[in-house]
Amino acid sequence: MTKQRVAVIGGGLAGLSATMKLCELGIEVDLFSMVPVKRSHSVCAQGGINSCNDQTRQLGDSEWKHFDDTIYGGDFLNHQPPVMEMALWAPKVIDLMDRLGVPFNRTQEGFIDRRRFGGTLYKRTAFAGATTGQQLLYGLDEQVRRWESAGMVRKFEYWDFQGPVIGADGACCGVVAQDMTSMEIRSFPADVVIIASGGPGLIYGRSTMSMMCNGAAASRCFQAGAKYGNGEFIQVHPTAIPGADKLRLMSESARGEGGRVWVPRTAHDERSPQDIPDAERYYFLEERYPEYGNLVPRDIATREIFDICVNEGLSVEKNKLCVYLDLTHISKSELDRKLGGILDIYQKFQGVDPRVNPMKIFPAVHYSMGGLWADYERTADGGLVVGSPVNQQTSIENMYAIGECDYHYHGANRLGANSLLSCIFSGLFVAPGIQTRLESMSMPASEQSSTVFEKAVEKHQKRHDDLLAREKNDDNPYQIHEELGDVMTKAATVVRRNDQLSAAYEKIDELFERAQKCGLSDSGNWTNQNVLFTKALIDMFPLARTIVKGALQRDECRGAHYKPEFAMPALESEDEAGRLQEAEKWCDKFEANNKKWLKSTVATCGADGVPELEYEDVDTSLLPPRPRLYGLVGGEIIEKVWRGRIANTSPHPAAIT
Amino acid sequence: MIKNVYGENLTSFTVKVRRQASPDSQSYWEAFNIPYQADLNVISVLQQIAKMSKNAKGESTTPVAWDCGCLEEVCGACTMVINGRVRQSCSALVDNILDENNDVLRLEPMSKFPVIRDLVVDRSRVFRALQKIKAWVPVDGYYDMGAGPKQDRKRQEQAYPLSECMSCGCCLEACPQYLKVETQRESDETDEQFEDRKNAEYDKNFVGAHAINQAMLFNSNPTGKMISGERLDALTDEGGIQICGNAQNCVAVCPKEIPLTTSIAKAGRAATIHKIKKFFDSNEK
Structure with a gap:
């Protein structure tokens, strides 16, 4: 029998750890x-x-609490068994990365140092300077290079995934990819295909994502029949550096290490920030959220910064929306040791030293909680069955999704420093399940009839040739992309309104029509980035529509999805009895809303890239949903009322503590 | 506001790009006029060129091909030669360059790697070098074996800067001893045969500062050093550290300010000791 092979699409943390x-x-x-x-x-x-x-454990932390923070932060839209399993594995994942040589910062005594991140009260976050993702990726890249040297991995770098090959039985049996240099389109039989292609930030034009994060690979699977979950949940990171080509991330670790967000109390105060005395500074996150302060979950920090600039008119600058992120009270040596990498980025791109001057930052599209719908097999006590071939499988048999492009770990909002974890965890965890699947297969993909592969190549070759043969005209894909980014950023980010979303959906249709016709300025067949980009652009539309349609239909507020029209009110009554009554009503409303909307959005791609949406129950069997009350006026009373109700209706879960 | 040579406010500037349609065609310069805006970087200039697809003469042209990724100087993709200096194009701010260079921006591909098209070059040799020097920690496997060895803070602070190398190739472009290796594909070769021949050719030539630095990084790791001899073998083999001419250009151009020459000096000493030890070991047998 010929050897079985797995094709992995994408070589970030998820793809490399799976490999x-x-x-x-x-x-x-x-x-x-x-x-x-x-x-x-x-x-x-x-x-x-x-x-x-070990340290947080002694302060009362546990895997269960990491799980709880993740679910609460995600507004209960996360599927609980995968998150539970991830939290249980988290300490082991960090141990493994430590063994692989990742230079995590150390304490005086030589242990891995930790810092605090958003949405938790514990110092859980291990870090390597301020380039932890880079360092983790290198650790995995090195191991994969080792396997490459041993002949176990064939790398196809500068190859663009064109789509899966689906056999007569409806199962995935390979991929079609295009060499980005020679433009050759070729099929690769694979017994299992893993999609680890990351997020779709480019749909928003400028975001914190890299230039290859165009979402095309996920969209091509979606168009081939894979379902897409929770598309409308897009995380807008509170702190980024605005730029003409990209919105560069300014990590949450800046706040984790003590960074404070503020604006002058007087609008557009012209004094230099150092000359503004403390009393005239508005530390709005600290004032509004005394418990979490600058480390509220991202969706909340983002909305507050947006609110301060847009609604209260307190932006630092008159013609540009931004607030101060201030580190200048921390010693230079400590900043260099713990945050050097990101402070250098600010200095390099803004020409200002953030150790001396507060940074000017504004929110930017950052991460997609949604992604390809993926399955799991649950154990009786609420974790995942190790080695189950169902774990991380998409709705297409033998096609798996891991990392940012799967949907079930982060619910309606991701907590900071959980994405690196979910990527590495899902990559490691998917492998034994795939082994089980391979063992049960009777015929390897490479022995399937060659017609199915030839047909797949033919289809993609035709698409390619048709694009190159297009008549030149004045419209071009880069222009359309810019307009798509503007539409998406205006309608489907921080604050969402149904009229704007409807208008955006129509505008997307128009742009799609243009993308179907726009001319290519390069019709050559050698390293033609123009045609590759045009294909990616066309494939952005099914996902853009899924995001906007999902946002339009979901009439509620949950995590990153915020519609003021449906916001839950704060309590207004002055006396306790009145408040209690209001809290009861509040909880009734909360329950009714959950009944309707505590559901995953599951999209199927219809003809011409138009998504059909269905809603699926979320597994909340471990932790009953409770109101997310960070900073809400009257929150303590609501919580009390809610706890009373929960105690009467559902038993405390068999806690894995 | 940037002024032109006549002291007037700059409204547009010229970008000259050294273009080449394919590996075996001739290179040529093409000029573009870009309207001036504050805070542009070279990436946004290239994005604008793609959108215009017209050169300075008003003729239609193809977009310039170039490599890029993160746009925040951590991925290493967008290296090119800008006004004669090798660097990342994302962190090359147009205002600073125009300030120094009379309104003209000149973009060229790196010269030490085969050009694929325009500013895109084939840097596979950079990654091959990492294979050659075994730039990895040879762990037993990926099962849970608890934490790694405890490490002191000082060691982490030394290792971290070395580990920031993003394989961008700046140090290689600037190195007088690092010469271009171009392997032509034979007509009767399979992909695998060509790959093997290319790698053999790479292995005969200088590994470069980045790889020597990585060898020192892994030789200082508590587990990594268990195969330090194998790395030193690679560094003293053909194409090894002996080729370094100590020009010190590498450290001057490294965008991450990695102490490359310190690593090279360390590697030199370690290699010498390793060689002597090996000599006596083999005499004993």
Whole structure:
């Protein structure tokens, strides 16, 4: 029998950890990436990776609490068993990365140092300077290079995934990819295909994501029949540096290490920030959220910064929306040791030293909580069955999704320093399940009839040739992309309104029509980045529509999805009895809303890239949903009322503590 | 506001790009006029060229091909030669360059790597060098074996800067001893045969500062050093550290300010000791 092979699409943290684990299990891998894998977008992750640890444990932390923070932060839209399993694995993941040589910062005594991140009260986050993602990626890249040297991995770098090959039985049996240099389109039989292609930030034009994060690989699977979950949940990071080509991330670790967000109390105060006395500074996150302060979850920090600038008119600058992120009270040596990498980025791109002057920052599109719908097999006590071939499988048999492009770990909002964890965890965890699947297969993909592969190549070759043969005209894909980015950024980010979303959906249709016709300025067949970009652009539309349609239909506020029209009110009554009554009503409303909307959005791609949406129950069997009350006026009373109700209706879960 | 040579406010500037349609065609210069805006970087200039697809003469042209990724100087993709100096194009701010250079921006591909098209070059040799010097920690496997060895803070602070190398190739472009290796594909070769021949050719030539630095990084790791001899073998083999002419250009151009020459000096000493030890070991047998 010929050897079985797995194709992995994408070489970031998820793709590389899956690759190395598969190799360890004796399974050969073809690894495809648009860029040399060492340059994958994971390098941009800055702050760190979460796990409970020996120190936090003694302060009351546990895997259960990491799980609870993740679910609460995600507004209960996360599927609980995968998150539980991830939290249980987190300490082991960090131990493994430590063994692989990742230079985590150390304490005086030589232990791995930790810092605090948003949405938790514990110092859970391990970090390597302020380039943790880069360092973790390098650790994995090195291991995969080792397997490459041993002949277990064939790398196809500068190859662009065109789509899956689906056999007559409806199962995935390979991929079609295009060499970005020679433009050759070729099929690769694979017994299992893993999609680890990251997020779709380019749909928003400028974001914190890298230039290859165009979402095309996920969209091509979506168009081939894979379902897409929770598309409308897009994380807008509170702190980024605005730029003409990119919105560069300013890590949450800046706040984790004590950074304070503020604006002058007087609008557009012209004094230099150092000359503004403390009393005339508005530390709005600290004032509004005394418990979490600057480390409220990202969706909340983002909305507050947006609110301060847009609604209260307190932006630092008159013609540009921004607030101060201030580190100048921290010693230079400590800043260099813990945050050097990100402070250098600010200095390099803004020409201002953030150790001396407060940074000017504004929110930017950062991460997609949604992604390809993926499955799991649950154990009786609420974790995942190790080695189950169902874990991380998409709705297409033998096609798996891991990392940012799967949907079930982060719910409605991701906590900082959980993405590196979910990427590495899902990559490691998927491998034994795939081994089980391969063992049960009777015929390897390479022995399937060649017609199915020939037909797939033919289809993609025709698409390519048709694009090159297009008549030249005045419209061009870069212009359309810019307009798409503007539409998406205006309608489907921080604040969402139904009229704007409807208008955006129509505008997307118009842009799609233009993208179907726009001319190409390069019709050559050698390293033609123009045609590759045009294809990616056309494939952005099904996902853009899924995001906007999902946002339009979801009439509620949950995590990153915020519609003021449906916001839950703060309590207004002055006396206690009145408040109690209001809290009861509040909880009724909360319950009714959950009944309707505590559901995953699951999209199927219809003809011409138009998504159909269905809603699926979320597994909340471990932790009953409770109101997310960070900073809400009257929150303590609501919580009391809610706890009373919960105690009467559902038993406390068999806690894994 | 940037002024032109006549002291007037700059409204547009010229970008000259050294273009080349394919590996075996001739290179040529093409000029573009870009309207001036504050805070542009070279990436946004290239994005604008792609959108205009017209050169300075108003003729239609193809977009310039170039490599890029993160746009925040951590991925290493967008290296090119800008006004004669090798660097990342994302962190090359147009205002600073125009200030120094009379309104003209000159973009060229790196000269030490085969050109694929325009500013895109083939840097596979950079990654091959990492294979050659075994730039990895040889762990037993990926099962849970608890934490790694405890490490002191000082060691982490030394290792971290070395580990920031993003394989961008700046140090290689600037190195007088690092010469271009171009392997032509034979017509009757399979992909694998060509790959093997190319790698053999790379292995005969200088590994470069980045790889020597990585060898020192892994030789200082508590587990990594268990195969330090193998790395020193690679560094003293053909194409090894002996080729370094100590020009020190590498450290001057490294965008991450990695102490490359310190690593090279360390590697030199370690290699010498390793060689002597090996000599006596083999005499004993």
